Amino acid sequence: MSTDERRMAVLSAIVEDYVSTSEPVGSKALLERHQLNVSAATVRNDMAALEDEGLIAAPHTSAGRIPTDAGYRLFVDRLQAIRPMSKGERSAITRYLEGADDLDEVLERTVRLLATLTRQVAVVQYPSLTRSTVRHIELVPMSPDRLMAVVITGAGQVEQRVVPTATDYTTGTGAEALARARARINAATTDRRLADALSALSTLHAEDADTEDSLTAGILAALEDALAEERQAKVTLAGTANLARAQGDFPLTLGPVLDALEQHVVLLQLLSVEAGQDEGVAVRIGTENPVSGLQSTSLITSGYAAGDEHVGNVGIVGPTRMDYPAAMAQVRAVATYLSRIMGH
Missing domain, CATH: 3.30.390.10 (Enolase-like, N-terminal domain)
Incomplete structure (x- = not known):
């Protein structure tokens, strides 16, 4: 394993542990929880190098380290694949979304489902109807x-x-x-x-x-x-209460985040992010968000289609400390099923 690969493994382990525990991660904990197959000194050196690169940082109150926005970005960019959802999960999504009778109910169910799956704030853009005749x-x-x-x-x-x-x-x-x-x-x-x-x-x-x-x-x-x-597209959202569960992840107060989420123009601006071409999922992390009130959050979006035409986006907003592989898979899956329904 090269030095770069080893340091990436250390970064991934720090991200996974911090997302799981919400506690800063130390070298001892990494060695106990992960099969890194290196010495304690090597892990400490790798952590020092990651910190020098701005990928992890030490909170004032702890000797452990937490990922920075840049660290999360590198982790997301290096993901080899988005973790697929189980057959049961996929069937549940299909049954729930296909039970809706009209567009409003389809989109309401979409955000409720996505908020439940991810335990984040879910938002969906109404389809652009410029294809109307x-x-x-x-x-x-x-x-x-x-x-x-x-x-x-x-x-x-x-x-x-x-x-x-x-x-x-x-x-x-x-x-x-x-x-x-x-x-x-x-x-x-x-x-x-x-x-x-x-x-x-x-x-x-x-x-x-x-x-x-x-x-x-x-x-x-x-x-x-x-x-x-x-x-003049509009949006609908669900799961705002999920932010309270993660209140400790926000540096000062939830106020700026809630204010931004109330402004549908802001949400439309965020949802206009083009979905990534590789997996159909786009991720904006922390300060990559243009809206100041949301720079303590991450946004994961995916486009959905009607037939062959991209007509809108669906996504989630939550703290930067989130399970990115799972959330990306869930957003992509819900967008895929929404496309199938829109194409009927």
Whole structure:
């Protein structure tokens, strides 16, 4: 075993013991609990080297050592594989999640399950619905100079706009012109995704002299608002009480952590982390988090899909002292089953 491999084994042992006991780890305890097959002097030298590298540190009140954020990061990066869940655990996840009737209940069950499995705070991002399509666009005359444009999306969302017009669509001739415009507009947008429908309607706006500019502009505005609303994703979370169980892991108070978790904009910012490509799991540790209130926590996330399309992320927030291999496996497993349900 090389010196680097041996020191990595010592670091891994320190991480495992500290996560298990929440007590700083000394060289004597390492030798008693782990088959390191080296002398006490070698372990002390390795611990000194790890401390010099900033991977472990000594709390003021103890002769033992605890992992630093950098130590946890190296430990996570060196994991050879994410520990798989048992067949029974996987079956339980499937049964629990598939018992839900609608999207809200699926996501509520997802966070409750993940919070229970990991004993951390679980959070899930609602799926991005920018894949919604235009179902129909209706144009309804209200007066000689006003018209109501109604955009109905495939997700059932309705956007309405009152559009001023230069043409009186309440007359017989106007009604015929409106029918032609309605047909052209729906031909360009129906069953297209909102963003694609916007593009198609912009092209129609430029090329079709018969469709009144103000009419097309009003529908474009309604489509843009529908798209903006669907991009305003939301989150749901569970297991906040789990933080109290780990209160000793937070240096001062839980207040900043709880404040950050209450802000859904913050959670969305955190969940926007791209999942790692190798195992589909991303880990942010301590000060790697951009939110000051959460720099005493770690965030583990994984993406979930609907069909072939990534539509959201699911993850956990907890103290940096956590069982990373197990938590990563649990987050990945729940995300995988959520993808299966979303793809039905």
